[in-house]
Amino acid sequence: MSLYDAKLNTDCIIVDIDIADEKMKIRLMELGLVEGTKIKVTRKSAGKKTLLVVFYSSCFTLKDNIAKAIKVNYA
Amino acid sequence: MRRVLLIGNPNVGKSTLFNSLTKSAEHTGNFHGVTVEEKRKVVRYDDEEYEFVDLPGLYSMNTFSFEEEISRREIMRGDSLNLVLVDANTIKRNLYLCLQLIELNINFKILINNCNKKININKLSINLNKKCEIINAKKEKLNKKILNIREKTHGNNYKIAETYENNTKIPQYLTKYIKLLQSKLNIDENKIILAINGIFDGLNPREIELIKSLYPDIIKDRYDYLDHLLEECNICNDKVYGESRADKWLLNPAIMTLGFITFFLLSIYIIFFLVGPFISDLLTGLIDFIIINPFMNFLYMITDNIWLIEFFRSGVFSSVLTVVSFVPQVCLLFIFITILEDSGIIARMAYVFDDFLSLFGLNGKAIYLMLLGLGCNTMSTLACRNMSEKNMKIKTALLNPYISCMARLPVFVLIASAFFGIKSYFVVVGLYLLGLAVALILGAILNKTILKSNNNNLLLEFPPMRKLDIKHIAVVAEINAIDMIKRVFTVVLCVGVIVWILTHTMFNLNYTEVITDSILYSIADKISIIFKPIGLNSAGVVCALITGLMAKELIVSTISISNNVSTQSALISSLALTTSVVHFSLPSAVSFLIFVLLYCPCVSNMAVLKREVGSFYMWFSIISQITIAYMISFVAYHLLTRGLVSTIIALIVISIILFAIIYIIKKVKHSKCLTCGRCK
Numbered sequence: 001m002s003l004y005d006a007k008l009n010t011d012c013i014i015v016d017i018d019i020a021d022e023k024m025k026i027r028l029m030e031l032g033l034v035e036g037t038k039i040k041v042t043r044k045s046a047g048k049k050t051l052l053v054v055f056y057s058s059c060f061t062l063k064d065n066i067a068k069a070i071k072v073n074y075a
Numbered sequence: 076m077r078r079v080l081l082i083g084n085p086n087v088g089k090s091t092l093f094n095s096l097t098k099s100a101e102h103t104g105n106f107h108g109v110t111v112e113e114k115r116k117v118v119r120y121d122d123e124e125y126e127f128v129d130l131p132g133l134y135s136m137n138t139f140s141f142e143e144e145i146s147r148r149e150i151m152r153g154d155s156l157n158l159v160l161v162d163a164n165t166i167k168r169n170l171y172l173c174l175q176l177i178e179l180n181i182n183f184k185i186l187i188n189n190c191n192k193k194i195n196i197n198k199l200s201i202n203l204n205k206k207c208e209i210i211n212a213k214k215e216k217l218n219k220k221i222l223n224i225r226e227k228t229h230g231n232n233y234k235i236a237e238t239y240e241n242n243t244k245i246p247q248y249l250t251k252y253i254k255l256l257q258s259k260l261n262i263d264e265n266k267i268i269l270a271i272n273g274i275f276d277g278l279n280p281r282e283i284e285l286i287k288s289l290y291p292d293i294i295k296d297r298y299d300y301l302d303h304l305l306e307e308c309n310i311c312n313d314k315v316y317g318e319s320r321a322d323k324w325l326l327n328p329a330i331m332t333l334g335f336i337t338f339f340l341l342s343i344y345i346i347f348f349l350v351g352p353f354i355s356d357l358l359t360g361l362i363d364f365i366i367i368n369p370f371m372n373f374l375y376m377i378t379d380n381i382w383l384i385e386f387f388r389s390g391v392f393s394s395v396l397t398v399v400s401f402v403p404q405v406c407l408l409f410i411f412i413t414i415l416e417d418s419g420i421i422a423r424m425a426y427v428f429d430d431f432l433s434l435f436g437l438n439g440k441a442i443y444l445m446l447l448g449l450g451c452n453t454m455s456t457l458a459c460r461n462m463s464e465k466n467m468k469i470k471t472a473l474l475n476p477y478i479s480c481m482a483r484l485p486v487f488v489l490i491a492s493a494f495f496g497i498k499s500y501f502v503v504v505g506l507y508l509l510g511l512a513v514a515l516i517l518g519a520i521l522n523k524t525i526l527k528s529n530n531n532n533l534l535l536e537f538p539p540m541r542k543l544d545i546k547h548i549a550v551v552a553e554i555n556a557i558d559m560i561k562r563v564f565t566v567v568l569c570v571g572v573i574v575w576i577l578t579h580t581m582f583n584l585n586y587t588e589v590i591t592d593s594i595l596y597s598i599a600d601k602i603s604i605i606f607k608p609i610g611l612n613s614a615g616v617v618c619a620l621i622t623g624l625m626a627k628e629l630i631v632s633t634i635s636i637s638n639n640v641s642t643q644s645a646l647i648s649s650l651a652l653t654t655s656v657v658h659f660s661l662p663s664a665v666s667f668l669i670f671v672l673l674y675c676p677c678v679s680n681m682a683v684l685k686r687e688v689g690s691f692y693m694w695f696s697i698i699s700q701i702t703i704a705y706m707i708s709f710v711a712y713h714l715l716t717r718g719l720v721s722t723i724i725a726l727i728v729i730s731i732i733l734f735a736i737i738y739i740i741k742k743v744k745h746s747k748c749l750t751c752g753r754c755k
Contacts (some may be wrong), residue, residue, distance in 0.1 A: 040632025047430035059537035
């Protein structure tokens with residue numbers, strides 16, 4: 001399941017990041033979005049194009065295309 | 076002199092620490108990417124000079140945006156004392172950067188800020204083999220302890236942590252990758268370590284490709300190591316930024332939009348119509364009473380030279396005083412911007428308005444730049460560096476000058492007060508909205524034509540919501556007041572004097588009191604024919620527009636010199652009088668307001684534009700702004716003088732011209748592709 005499809009405020013575990021843009025993929029990983037990281041989606045914007053996600057006690061905005069490329073399982 | 080670098084992730088308090096240690100007042104804010112270029116200050120301590128350098132925040136040595144590149148370059152210069160600032164609440168991500176610095180064998184000390192929980196500092200120091208210290212960035216003073224970086228971690232008990240290979244400084248998790256790469260590539264260890272951290276000097280594409288393919292595993296191992304480290308040091312994160320009670324309200328799009336509009340309208344009302352004019356009158360009265368009147372009386376006593384008296388009265392004092400009278404309004408404007416910046420609301424706005432802005436080819440971060448642009452367009456153009464995508468950076472930089480900066484504020488207040496009386500509030504609000512609308516429409520056009528970007532990478536960390544620090548807000552107001560006063564006594568005064576001389580000297584170099592006989596007026600009279608279609612055919616107005624190219628504050632000062640008045644109220648009343656050198660009818664006043672709002676960035680903004688996005692886009696910005704300003708002023712003037720039908724015909728003509736310009740740009744871009752191929 002993708003992070004975009006995950007239920008709001010439910011803890012998930014990242015299993016894979018499948019982004020073609022290598023630079024973006026590395027940056028996401030360096031921010032802590034690596035396999036095994038606990039993550040949850042706390043909000044979706046009105047147009048459902050931007051998500052708010054929480055991991056490592058930080059809150060980040062993520063665009064929908066990136067969230068769709070992050071594969072997760074429920075924790 | 077020793078260099079001290081302040082390094083760390085964005086928004087961990089580097090600029091705050093820089094200000095505390097160097098007793099400076101650099102711009103700080105509760106938002107990711109406030110510092111976009113390094114700031115330096117030399118401080119003398121203990122008979123030694125230290126140059127403190129506040130670097131833009133970076134998450135990793137493997138850089139992602141333009142300002143991160145600046146920081147990496149400074150760090151890699153070496154030969155500096157490095158202080159790495161870490162936010163206790165996001166310590167794991169912050170320590171990731173520390174691990175990279177350790178890998179690169181860079182000596183540094185870790186300063187932990189915002190620490191309100193118990194952290195086993197000793198264990199952290201031993202495991203990382205670096206000195207760690209808990210600090211309060213706001214209150215820290217320059218001391219020996221801070222600067223003592225090279226000292227061993229624990230005196231005689233210093234030990235190589237288990238995570239390091241014996242007799243080397245390379246962390247254990249990295250050695251397997253180094254061995255693997257050494258077996259496959261014929262390059263030395265140092266080059267491999269640099270490449271692992273995103274520095275590929277002297278490597279060929281195949282080697283780079285191979286090293287990059289290992290990045291995901293290396294990053295994972297770094298985080299595994301950090302997990303282990305933090306567990307051992309009993310460090311756990313309990314507070315999440317972005318999940319406070321206030322966030323529940325602020326992240327609601329309806330509440331945020333309504334709240335922001337109310338805040339914006341209220342701010343403008345307070346700045347321009349409630350508190351601003353009151354303080355402004357008080358200030359000018361005081362200056363008049365304390366400085367100008369005694370000086371002029373003294374001058375009348377010692378000389379009867381009319382040239383000298385007029386020079387001081389009209390050339391020096393009126394140009395300076397009319398601009399100084401707007402200092403209170405500018406301070407108030409910065410106070411309101413600082414409230415948004417310090418509280419952490421801007422990051423929330425970036426999230427809430429991201430979907431809306433993406434319709435115009437921009438992303439949420441543009442909100443911060445627009446708010447910064449309300450203060451100074453040059454600052455906001457510079458801040459475009461924190462856009463990670465090149466086209467997005469150029470586009471945002473090109474749109475910035477359409478957001479009305481504080482230097483245009485005096486013109487709006489003067490003209491609106493002179494012609495619209497009680498309705499001037501709506502005129503000022505309307506001008507701000509017009510600037511925003513033009514920026515958004517142009518953004519959409521650029522996004523569809525020459526600066527396409529997909530807006531797929533808004534990656535923004537939420538800062539904590541903070542209580543407002545009145546002291547800091549007062550300091551910001553003070554800095555901006557001083558800054559404006561400095562500009563008044565340098566740029567405004569110099570140009571004011573030149574303008575006065577040119578408006579009181581004839582071609583035969585004789586003094587004249589009749590401005591219409593002067594050099595500047597004669598030249599401006601020739602140029603004024605260009606502005607006739609938009610109702611600005613007075614030579615005095617053209618003079619004001621020309622001086623406004625240097626700095627927008629000069630428009631008011633030039634008008635006051637031309638009309639020979641020194642107070643704000645006298646200037647307002649003179650604008651509607653046909654006997655004044657600079658005067659307007661209602662339609663020409665509207666046309667002038669629109670033209671000033673949109674017509675051209677000031678010289679400093681042009682210089683920054685050239686540096687950040689290149690000459691081509693600087694000229695593009697200048698030409699497009701003048702064209703757009705001219706067209707909209709033309710429409711407004713014709714609508715007010717000749718009615719709707721005539722305006723519609725004019726609009727059709729303008730549309731044809733606009734489409735022709737777009738067609739030519741596309742054609743030029745296409746021919747560029749075919750000939751040089753650089754754009755590929």
